[in-house]
Amino acid sequence: MIHDNLLLIISLLFVVSMLTMLSEKLRISYPIFLVIAGLVISFIPGAPHMQLEPDWVFLIFLPPLLYGAAWNTSWTDFWRARRSIILLAVGLVVFTASTVAFVSYMIIPGFTLALGFLLGGIISPPDAVAATSVLHGLKVPKRVVTILEGESLLNDASSLIVFRVALATVPTGHFIFWQAGKDFLVVSLMGILIGLVIAHIMYVVHRFFPTTPSIDTALTFIAPYLMYISAEHFHYSGVLAVVSGGLFLSFRSHEIFTYNSRMQTTYVWDTVTYLLNGIVFILIGLQLQEVTNGLGNYSIAESIGYGVVISIVSIIIRIIWVFPGTYLPRMLSRKVKEKEPAPSWRAVFIVAWSGMRGVVSLASALAIPLTLGQHAFPARDLILFITFVVILITLVAQGLSLPLIIRWLKVEDDEDNVKEQNTQINLQLATVSLDYMTSAYDGEIINFRPFTSLKERYERIVNTAEARLRDNDPDMPALEHVRTYRKMLLEIVNVKRIELQKLRREKDFPDELIRSKERELDLEEARLRDSP
Template sequence: MIHDQLLLIIGLLLCVAMLSMLSDKLRIPYPIFLVIAGLLISLIPGVPPVKLHPDLVFLIFLPPLLYAAAWNTSWHDFWAAKRPITLLAFGLVIFTASLVAIVSNAIIPDFSLALGFLLGGIVSPPDAIAATSVIQKMNVPKRIVTILEGESLVNDASSLIVFRFALAAVSTGQFVFWTAAGDFAKVVLMGIVVGLAIAHIIYAIHKFLPTTPSIDTAITLITPYLMYITAEHFHFSGVLAVVSGGLFLTFRSGDIFSYETRLQAVSVWQTLVFLLNGIVFIMIGLQLPEITGGLGEYSIGEVIFYAVVISIVTIIIRLIWIYPGAYLPRFLFRSIRENEPNPGWRLVFITGWSGMRGVVSLASALAVPLTLDTGGAFPHRNLILFITFIVILCTLVLQGLSLPWIIKKLNIASGDSHEKQEMEIRYKLATAVLDHITTNYASETANIDAYKRVKERYERMVQITSNKLNNEEAKEEAPSFLPAYYKMLYEMIEVRRKEIKEMRREKSFNEEILREKERELDLEEARIRK
């Protein structure tokens, strides 16, 4: 019954939420817990299988996941790191897919080269979520995070295009390189065109129509599906449509969204992405018993051996590619040597070791069709699914758990002046406010206390920030004073919350007004904690 399956999925999602809380407690990226949860679910006897048609996997999961990744990417940083991102997202994906195809064809009996390319396309794209969630906490240079996020965004598109052509080759039994290369270029370019065209329409809707925060948030949920479905309808790359359109809209988001929309949309999207990640891993866990039972002539031991070999190959391929990709352009082009600092072998190794596979690979494997165009069963589908799951498990657990230790062992520290930039931004903002007050409210600040206090506040902010930028001691903001000060601010918020609770218990005030005051306190606490 569908009700029983829904109850099962909801219960498992609750388990995923619990595991994520545990991952936060242990400071381990939650994708690692998700893949382990999927494995444990498969071992529970009597768990009924939940099936989702392969054609629906990409349609349901990919558009929002890709759109969220694009939304969290800085276009300025992305463009500044375009060379390493391109080398990793296109060059490394094709290199990985090719070598995985050769290795899998060599070690797996009755596994064609076309199936090898299909498997290679599935396991070639790393997932940045696990890597960046570790790296961002380890104070490494921002450029590494930018490269990993940008690579993950673009290589999803390139790997899925490889997946698409390999799938066509397996289904039809035909593959002509020149025809495929031309189709590849058309699919890529027209996918970008479709994405940008729809993004401009959505931009106009947000900008010029009288939307509300709820409508704006709803439109952001609809947009990736609109881009993906439109591009796929014309047989172009829906993935690149979502990526290109998402990058355009995130670049212009400051022009079209109010503060209320941003607060609401961010919360909605964080929850959606979390649930989609959890559902994908749950889906593979629920299907693993059926997958292992459908391996045919292959034993579990043989398939695990194949999967481990391919996992090692994917890790080694990335390390082999990453050093020439980092140093060869510097050797060939003087402008790169002059304009970009030498990354050093340690940072290059960290970038190479951060190639954990994740949800996109899993979604791609689940999207392999059940049958060929001729009506026959798709060859080795269960084998491909099982190998993909083991590759994700191996890379997430081995690389994900070892990455913090390696970063500490290599003694990598951030050279970024994040704190200084924050001070400079604060100084410029406060100076702009002071200039505006002086120009437009000179008489008010001279005669009205409220105006005078605002001006004094920003004058003090300018002075303190200037002292910090000049490495001078700001006695008013002594570090020993701040913890007690923030503790007092939190206590003031809690006192007001308790008072609101008491008013609610007495039923002497309007509930709507009390909720508004609670929201004000929430925003105040968020600002202080930030």
Template sequence: MLQDNLLLILSLLFAVSMLGLLSEKLKISYPILLVISGLIISFIPGVPFIVMDPNMVFIVFLPPLLYAAAWNTSWADFWNLKGPISRLALGLVIFTATGVALIAHFMIPDFTLAMGFLLGGIISPPDAVAASSVLKNLKVPRNVMSILEGESLINDASSLVVFRFALLSVLTGQFVFWRAGVDFILVAGIGILIGIAIAVIVYAIHRFLPTTPSIDTALTLITPYIMYLTAEHFHYSGVLAVVSGGLFLSYRSAEIFAYDSRLQAVTVWTVLTFLLNGTVFILIGLQLPGIIKGIGNYSFSAVIMYAVVISLATIVIRILWVFPGGLFTNFVNRKLKRKTVKLNWKSVFVIAWSGMRGVVSLASALAVPLTLTNGSAFPHRSLILFITFIVILFTLVLQGLTLPFFLRVLKIEEDTNDEQQDLEIRFKLATAVVAYMETACSKEIAELSVFKRVKERYERMAKIADDSLSAGELSSPAFLKTYRQMLLEIIAVRRTELNKMHKNKEYADHLLRAKEQELDFEEARMRK
């Protein structure tokens, strides 16, 4: 039994890796390809029927994925854009849940309003991974990505709270609005406090104890689970505990990690998040046979109609909320004279169209109990599951595949001042080094040629950066493309020469590998 389960897990991981490779070749976002592939695989004769356990999703998959998202989110961007982020993560979730509840209540026979809110809470949060993976290799303004990333950190928590209260209302038949509001504040607020409290302890361990890169990396893997499980144990928001703790530690990562710990942790987390995300999305596709089996009591044409209407409604509701929200954000920024990038209608459209649903929605639907408190079957449970699955598939495929097309048609440009800011950073770092050496190493510079050459090197770096800034070369896109291409070609020449040295066995292997790693880092920086 253990061997069979292990073989199944390894087969899934292998399939995720191969399909991820295929997605790179086909230039399709891997969540989309994995879900479709899961659908196809599920109908192959002999493939074992796999049931996704919602507890596995919430306990095993969700904490590290949220932690990784929080770690990669800029706290400065998150705070500067807290207005539009909160309107999406809180306001839009409630608006979507309400809209879906009303549509489902009036469209589906015997579907109560409480059950409508239950369905709305399930399908209201867009999936962070789907949006970021679709936009990863596309030119998107930085503030748009920051808003989408920030939204994805919070909307899972707000949607799960709506789901819990709606489920309680269905089970007990009671709902008190003011009590739900107070409970929401407590669940969210104390969850945040728990996450920060644990983050402070972890910060102290990293900062003051003699850790190694392996211990640091291991602690980063353990931390999100401690945050999530602790908060959930006391019935508070584990999602917000992980998010708040992750943002706290991410903001202070420069203080607590040495270079080798950072490099090792980034490598481990990159592989881990890819495998976890990939496994989750292929599991979504594999759920279809079981979900279809459960809707035997309904007319298939009717449930398809319900699912498509609600899928379209979730897209339209997001558009109706986001466009006025974008205008409101620009109005507030103008009135308060904030120095933030204005959201033009193209950027607002990208935000509105990036509403792909994912794993949290399906896990929530699967978490709906089989029976009510009186022992009778939970009404419309299989229908809720089917609608949720179709919403995920519909939004992933329709919006995920068309988003790159819209970006090309609208000719949306990424931020143009990144190169200028990069040169400014280089200039300031180089001048700081020159100033330090003139003060601390003046005698060595005068007497030793090696010290003098180091100082001259940084003086040249500062001059090159200053000349480029003064000449205004960065305003030309053609210059940027040519300049970057030239640097990449130089790296390729150095790599070819290094490979010749390796084949000829001219130098020690560990020295050549060290130089190869230097080139890898340099090329990665250039391609970023």
């Protein structure tokens, strides 16, 4: 039995990798492609029957995925966009849950308002991975990406709190707003506090204990589970514990990690989060048969109709919320108007259209108990099916149309501004390096060629950066030579790789030395490709 389960997991990982490569070839965002692929696979005769356990998602998948997202989020950018992020992650979640609650209460026979809030809490949070993967490689302003990533970090917590409060009110059928608001604040604040306390403990361990890169990497995987389980044990928000702790440690990472710890941790986390995301999205598609089989008294046609209506309502609600939420504060507050750049309506629409639902919604729906007292939980199967329809419609329809809309609207990114800022940083770093060399190693620069060569290299960096920052510089055509020079260096790296492969086949040198040289080439190529 263990061997069969292990083979199934390994096969799933292999299928995810193959399908992701195919999605790259077809230029379709991999979450969308994997959901559709899982949907198709579920109808193949003899396909394995798979049931997604909500406890697995919340305990195994959610902590590392949230922690990885928090770690890759800039705290500075997050704080600058905090007003927009909170309006979406808290305000929009509550607005969506409330609207969906009343709409479902009106259109679905026998649906109580408490069940409506339960459904609203389930489908209110957009998925983090879906939005960022769809936007990956597309030219959109950095602030748009920051807002969507920041929203996705917090909205899971907001929606899960609404879900829990609504679940507790289903037996009585009464939803008390002031009590829900109080519970929301307590659960949120205590979750943040627990996350920060554990993050400070991990900070001390990383910084003052004799760790190695492998230990540092292992501790980064222990931390999110420790934060999540600790907060959930006391019935507070494990999601906010992970997010707050991850943001704190990410902000302090330059103090607690050496360069090799940062590199190793980054590579390992990239691989793990990719595999976890891939498995989750293909499992969503594989759930359709399980969801359909449990519909019970509701017909598939009726259930699809309810799902389509709720999907359209969810999409419209986001658009209605985002535009006033963007422009009204600028009209009402001079401070906001002066501090924040005027947003383009095109960029605002991209934020409004990026409301794809995903794994948290499905896991929440699956977490609804099977029974309520001595009876079956009311409308559980219908809520599950509606959730699946909303995920499918928003993920596929909005996800596939988003790149087309971005091109149609001709959304302008801020790539030129980012390049200019990058050049300014290069100029400042090269300038202070030159100043230090001339003051501390003046004699060596005069007498030893390696020192002289390094000084000349930094002088070239300074000259190139200054030329880039002068738009009307007469030597600007020289920038084309800089690009050609970088192209040549990349070609030389490739030539070196080919030669190393030849040396490996000849077996005249130790394989460890060959691998060391390959790592040097990897770092050199990364530096060349990341330069503007």
